[in-house]
Amino acid sequence: MEKSMVKNMAINFSGLVLPTFVSLITVPAYIHLVGVERYGVISLVWTLIGYFGILDLGMGMAAQHQISKAHAANDPEARSRVFWSAIWLNLGTGIIGGILIYFGAFAYTAYVAHSSPAMQQEVYHALPWLALAIPIANVSWVCAGAINGVERFGIYNTNQTIGTFLFQLLPLAAAWKIAPNLQTVLAAAVVARVLAVIMLARASFKVLDIKRIEWPQLGVAGGLFKFGGWMLVATISSMITDSLDRILLGANLGARFVTYYTVPQNLVTRLNMLPNSLVRTLFPRLSAVKREHADAMVQQSLEFLNGVFTPIALFVMLVLAPFLHLWVGQEIAIASAPVGRILIIGVWLVGQASVTRIMIQSQINPATAARIGIVQLPFFVTALWFGIARFGPIGAASVVVLRSLADYGLLLWISRLHARPIAADMLMHLAFLVAGLGVAFVIDPIEYPLQSIAAAFVISGLNLGCSLLTRPALRSMARSFVHELNVRLKRRVKSTV
Structure with missing residues (x-):
């Protein structure tokens, strides 16, 4: 096994381990600040958002696959075409997912989470932030796939770890300093995700040497859908x-x-x-x-x-x-x-x-x-x-x-x-x-x-x-x-x- 692959594996392993420790440390603080019931609702809401991850349609992995091939062929124009086609497609499906979650989140919380009326009102106020979280997540998966596609795992894991730290600590700080309610916590979590996706996008532009915005191309999009669709089924x-x-x-x-x-x-x-x-x-x-x-x-x-x-x-x-x-x-x-x-x-x-x-x-x-x-x-x-x-x-x-x-x-x-x-x-x-x-x-x-x-x-x-x-x-x-x-x-x- 090549030394570079062992090194990359160690980098990826570190990128998986560090966020796990942060999550273990912050959970008791969240429960103490927002309470058991409210933390349970927050967990269920983020689980729901995780389910909406299927709207990625496997595009992150498809983009990674195609960008890897273009990178091996030393074809920066092909890399750029794949990247922008995947970004626009995932942004579109993310907006659709955001609309769906906006209208479905209250019913989910009321009938599945069995939350109190007061908690349901907090969910109502947090709905715009929940809707915004879906397209942000979709775009971040393409950026992550692009960086991994050119095997810049150090850059990806650094950005991912910082993003995870922000996602765990910013809502905690907001609950402590502003108010320990759903709207504050979820708004801060979305702001953390926005900062994380900005960092990933900036890193993607740098490693792919992207200098301009491009519109999606039908042929490229068809190839991404074909590969990504089966990845989604799996x-x-x-x-x-x-x-x-x-x-x-x-x-x-x-x-x-x-x-x-x-x-x-x-x-x-x-x-x-x-x-x-x-x-x-x-x-x-x-x-x-x-x-x-x-x-x-x-x-x-x-x-x-x-x-x-x-x-x-x-x-x-x-x-x-x-x-x-x-x-x-x-x-x-x-x-x-x-x-x-x-x-x-x-x-x-x-x-x-x-x-x-x-x-x-x-x-x-x-x-x-x-x-x-x-x-x-x-x-x-x-x-x-x-x-x-x-x-x-x-x-x-x-x-x-x-x-x-x-x-x-x-x-x-x-x-x-x-x-x-x-x-x-x-x-x-x-x-x-x-x-x-x-x-x-x-x-x-x-x-x-x-x-x-x-x-x-x-x-x-x-x-x-x-x-x-x-x-x-x-x-x-x-x-x-x-x-x-x-x-x-x-x-x-x-x-x-």
């Missing part, structure tokens, strides 16, 4: 699949079992930040290179992901129960830890499936990847219903893992990669995860937490050692990393002397 299919386990658990067993399932699920899915940073790094590069280079790149990326992600997954699997015990108490920890351990394997498989999925989307056809998700859906629902009815949350988690394994297998087969070495590497690491699952069930982690932590270090170390022994590319990468670290340490020591 996104919707993924959204449905990702929520079905909780919906069916609640329908079959009740809210208590949903809690036992979602507490570990929300925790372990944060491990996705590592594969997501790799996917964000790979997509523009795969869009720009020829097929033979893409094959080698994907194989190296999967080996790297297995070598780095598997030890982390193993460690988390074995320390999950003690952590849950400290975090949410013994009762929930006992019920949730087995579910979380199984879901870790699902998260690990989804990370690898994401790499093969973007290979298909960028090199073959995005429609193919979207159809795989649609075809699997009825089988997944049937298996999920049976698993929940017979085995409860453990059954739901097991079906999610089996579905992730089937998804990865199908994507690997359709991608027309050299599947045998990739599958062999995956199965070796999967065997470690299954062994780790067995160890976690044998040792009582709540009664013997120190033994669980010790076992986590041992089995993670064994897996890492096995990866370094069997994969020369990983050995070379590790040597380079140690050498560079040593050089930097020596320079630092000399500078301090």
Whole structure:
């Protein structure tokens, strides 16, 4: 795996981690200032705005794909045409979304959020700000796609992190200094988004060397819609699949079992930040290179992901129960830890499936990847219903893992990669995860937490050692990393002397 890609992956990972910490820190302050009910309404409103993100129509990813190709061909005029066509299209769909949310937000708050009459009045006053948020978000996705399309991840993540800080801290300051109501908080949030999109747009103009405003071109817009439409279908299919386990658990067993399932699920899915940073790094590069280079790149990326992600997954699997015990108490920890351990394997498989999925989307056809998700859906629902009815949350988690394994297998087969070495590497690491699952069930982690932590270090170390022994590319990468670290340490020591 190229050094530049590892560097870009580290940048993208940092860009995903930092906003997460900011969100965790600011949530208690928000609840203290605006109250539990008002914060709940704010969360629901932003969730609604997130759903309206489908009005992007996959244009952000489509623009990134086309700009990557134009950048590789050193064609600045094509980059500019794609950028402006995507901007105008997303601005138009964003305005439509803003009108829809303006008329639909009150009904959503009144009938779904079950808010009080006083809170409904606050929503009324905040409606213009909610409507404005949709086109702003749509434009920002195109700007983000453009910057990532030319692989300027440092610029993107810097702007994105600053934008996230503004989005979290400006409404908090407004609630503290002006008034702790919905209108003030949401207005400040929209102002923060406007500042963020201005920064992204300015960065886009700079990295794409854009000097003038252009109108959309019909041919370019048609290509963007064709690619983006199938990306949108894949996104919707993924959204449905990702929520079905909780919906069916609640329908079959009740809210208590949903809690036992979602507490570990929300925790372990944060491990996705590592594969997501790799996917964000790979997509523009795969869009720009020829097929033979893409094959080698994907194989190296999967080996790297297995070598780095598997030890982390193993460690988390074995320390999950003690952590849950400290975090949410013994009762929930006992019920949730087995579910979380199984879901870790699902998260690990989804990370690898994401790499093969973007290979298909960028090199073959995005429609193919979207159809795989649609075809699997009825089988997944049937298996999920049976698993929940017979085995409860453990059954739901097991079906999610089996579905992730089937998804990865199908994507690997359709991608027309050299599947045998990739599958062999995956199965070796999967065997470690299954062994780790067995160890976690044998040792009582709540009664013997120190033994669980010790076992986590041992089995993670064994897996890492096995990866370094069997994969020369990983050995070379590790040597380079140690050498560079040593050089930097020596320079630092000399500078301090």
